[in-house]
Amino acid sequence: GLTDKLQGIFWKLRGKARLTEEDVDRALREIRLSLLEADVNLRVAKDFLERVRERAIGEEVLKSFTPAQQVIKIVYEELVKLLGGQHEPLKFSHTPPTIIMLMGLQGTGKTTTAGKVGLWLKRRGHRVLLLACDVRRPAAVEQLVQVGRQAELDVFEMGIREKPERIAEHGIKHAKDKGYGVVIADTGGRLHTDEEMMQELRRVKEALNPNEALLVVDAMMGQDAVNAARQFDSEVGVTGFILSKVDSDARGGAVLSIRAVTGKPVKFIGTGERLTDLDVFHPDRMAERILG
Amino acid sequence: LFRRERISEELFLELEETLVLADVGIHTAEKLVSRLKEAVRKGNCRTGDEAIELLKRTLVELLNAGGRNLNFGPIPPTVWLIIGVNGTGKTTTIAKLAWRLKREGRKPLLVAADTFRAAAIEQLKLLGERVGAPVIAHAIGADAAAVAYDGVEAAKARGYDVVLIDTAGRMHTRYNLLQELQKIWRVVGRSLGRPPDETLLVIDASTGQNAIAQAATFSSAIPVTGIILTKLDGTAKGGVVVAIKDQTQIPIKLVGVGESLDAIENFDPKEFVEGLFE
Numbered sequence: 001g002l003t004d005k006l007q008g009i010f011w012k013l014r015g016k017a018r019l020t021e022e023d024v025d026r027a028l029r030e031i032r033l034s035l036l037e038a039d040v041n042l043r044v045a046k047d048f049l050e051r052v053r054e055r056a057i058g059e060e061v062l063k064s065f066t067p068a069q070q071v072i073k074i075v076y077e078e079l080v081k082l083l084g085g086q087h088e089p090l091k092f093s094h095t096p097p098t099i100i101m102l103m104g105l106q107g108t109g110k111t112t113t114a115g116k117v118g119l120w121l122k123r124r125g126h127r128v129l130l131l132a133c134d135v136r137r138p139a140a141v142e143q144l145v146q147v148g149r150q151a152e153l154d155v156f157e158m159g160i161r162e163k164p165e166r167i168a169e170h171g172i173k174h175a176k177d178k179g180y181g182v183v184i185a186d187t188g189g190r191l192h193t194d195e196e197m198m199q200e201l202r203r204v205k206e207a208l209n210p211n212e213a214l215l216v217v218d219a220m221m222g223q224d225a226v227n228a229a230r231q232f233d234s235e236v237g238v239t240g241f242i243l244s245k246v247d248s249d250a251r252g253g254a255v256l257s258i259r260a261v262t263g264k265p266v267k268f269i270g271t272g273e274r275l276t277d278l279d280v281f282h283p284d285r286m287a288e289r290i291l292g
Numbered sequence: 293l294f295r296r297e298r299i300s301e302e303l304f305l306e307l308e309e310t311l312v313l314a315d316v317g318i319h320t321a322e323k324l325v326s327r328l329k330e331a332v333r334k335g336n337c338r339t340g341d342e343a344i345e346l347l348k349r350t351l352v353e354l355l356n357a358g359g360r361n362l363n364f365g366p367i368p369p370t371v372w373l374i375i376g377v378n379g380t381g382k383t384t385t386i387a388k389l390a391w392r393l394k395r396e397g398r399k400p401l402l403v404a405a406d407t408f409r410a411a412a413i414e415q416l417k418l419l420g421e422r423v424g425a426p427v428i429a430h431a432i433g434a435d436a437a438a439v440a441y442d443g444v445e446a447a448k449a450r451g452y453d454v455v456l457i458d459t460a461g462r463m464h465t466r467y468n469l470l471q472e473l474q475k476i477w478r479v480v481g482r483s484l485g486r487p488p489d490e491t492l493l494v495i496d497a498s499t500g501q502n503a504i505a506q507a508a509t510f511s512s513a514i515p516v517t518g519i520i521l522t523k524l525d526g527t528a529k530g531g532v533v534v535a536i537k538d539q540t541q542i543p544i545k546l547v548g549v550g551e552s553l554d555a556i557e558n559f560d561p562k563e564f565v566e567g568l569f570e
């Protein structure tokens with residue numbers, strides 16, 4: 001992996017009395033390759049390497065007996081920092097219900113994730129209501145109903161006969177009347193470049209007034225992750241991310257990109273198709289994975 | 293974006309970055325640009341514009357090789373098996389293909405062999421109604437290979453000329469699911485008397501380098517005859533198919549460009565390559 005490559009580079013230089021900035025740059029080129037292979041956005045990688053370079057030059061790497069280890073340590077620490085340092089939990093409301101809205105590009109796993117998060121919260125003592133706000137995709141409402149049945153969670157739906165913002169409005173009222181602690185709203189997949197659909201999402205968000213507006217992002221995403229994250233955040237407002245399909249074994253560089261461009265925390269990762277396949281996001285584990 | 297008179301190191305770097313941003317991948321991008329540098333050194337192009345055109349032509353040739361037609365069987369029914377990882381657009385693409393086939397005067401039959409995911413069968417049934425194509429389905433939890441087999445048998449018995457088999461999304465990292473896919477492929481072949489006429493791997497255009505592993509793993513499990521690149525109507529360029537073509541030679545046959553039934557097009561290498569550089 002990257003560690004071996006860096007060891008190799010510095011091993012060739014072991015005879016030198018002290019390393020130069022050019023030697024560090026050779027190591028940085030190797031790190032750049034690794035980041036790009038991992039799908040980190042090109043520009044995000046550039047900025048990241050600048051920070052690593054500054055620390056490497058300034059931090060005694062040039063005089064170190066173990067420069068490879070030193071550089072790896074700096075890269076790892078900067079990755080963890082960029083990924084959010086430590087786990088950030090869900091934001092709960094002071095007055096119930098806490099409202100969570102899921103959104104994202106087509107096929108990222110929102111409907112399945114609604115069930116996963118619902119189950120995760122139910123197991124921690126919360127009374128959860130799932131809200132079916134996708135009226136476009138064929139059988140989307142039925143899919144959430146079945147997910148709810150599997151996870152033994154209640155689902156509020158109005159078929160496809162009402163607009164999503166109307167369903168959101170009625171769903172929240174129903175949740176308050178019946179004393180639910182958490183509402184998780186599933187919305188239809190959409191492109192960040194689809195003006196009408198982004199407007200609809202803003203209307204749904206307004207009706208929900210959510211405590212969390214989570215963007216569900218596919219871990220296999222490539223360079224385009226920055227664009228989607230930036231647009232959803234600027235046009236609708238993102239409070240955090242859920243990274244799905246981490247079990248694809250994709251290196252997951254997209255997560256660095258979405259963090260770099262929005263600064264919002266990653267709350268969970270999806271690790272499979274079952275409703276129990278949800279884990280809390282750990283920046284240190286993700287950093288190790290990106291490093292390969 | 294590129295109007296270049298002189299060829300400089302800067303131009304090569306810019307071209308490499310453009311390819312990387314399009315998800316072609318750093319290794320494939322470096323390989324393509326170093327070959328371009330070699331061509332320039334040999335005197336094959338003198339201006340920057342000529343160099344860019346040469347790179348584009350090289351990419352078009354790479355993507356064109358191996359043909360791009362959808363195969364119909366020698367004896368009906370034709371059978372196309374649709375596979376891929378979760379959420380890439382398989383079910384929607386089948387509806388689009390059925391819509392196109394109907395407009396060509398053919399009689400497609402849809403087979404709901406995703407017996408795992410919540411409401412997968414319902415989704416295909418609704419799409420079948422919309423398109424006007426019948427759907428063969430069992431209950432959720434049924435054996436996927438059994439449904440696929442029944443689908444081909446039904447087409448033979450009732451004279452449907454193209455069978456489109458929908459399968460469950462499956463991660464290429466799950467060995468047992470790849471084994472299930474092998475079983476589906478074998479069983480379909482048994483009913484048909486030959487392998488499926490197309491086994492199409494559906495890839496989401498926003499996927500990064502992981503798509504290479506997807507293509508390699510799926511095609512090592514069963515023969516993959518073509519790739520369908522979906523969601524090209526977004527801002528993602530889908531450049532990873534360049535790396536896939538380079539490494540596996542699997543031809544890209546179709547592109548998905550939206551969610552409506554008519555949002556499917558034959559893959560056009562020239563148009564696609566222009567898109568990489570936009």
Ligand SMILES: Nc1nc2c(ncn2[C@@H]2O[C@H](COP(=O)(O)OP(=O)(O)OP(=O)(O)O)[C@@H](O)[C@H]2O)c(=O)[nH]1
Pocket residue numbers: 104105106107108109110111112113134137140187188189190244245246247248269270271272273277378379409461463
């Ligand atoms: N392997 C794996 N599959 C997942 C994960 N999360 C979701 N899926 C699968 O991904 C596919 C798409 O999931 P959906 O929940 O339908 O995605 P969606 O975002 O609601 O899709 P749209 O509503 O059409 O935008 C399904 O096959 C899910 O089972 C995950 O973490 N790992």
Ligand SMILES: Nc1nc2c(ncn2[C@@H]2O[C@H](COP(=O)(O)OP(=O)(O)OP(=O)(O)O)[C@@H](O)[C@H]2O)c(=O)[nH]1
Pocket residue numbers: 106107137189191376377378379380381382383384385406409412459460461462522523524525526547548549550551555
């Ligand atoms: N914008 C756009 N969306 C698409 C395209 N193709 C499919 N989709 C959307 O992607 C989402 C997933 O599509 P499906 O057809 O359910 O994907 P799938 O591969 O069958 O999913 P699983 O069976 O769960 O693995 C849906 O919201 C589709 O409308 C496309 O070309 N462009």
Ligand SMILES: [Mg+2]
Pocket residue numbers: 110111112134137140186187188189
């Ligand atoms: Mg959904």
Ligand SMILES: [Mg+2]
Pocket residue numbers: 382383384406412458459460461
């Ligand atoms: Mg499907």
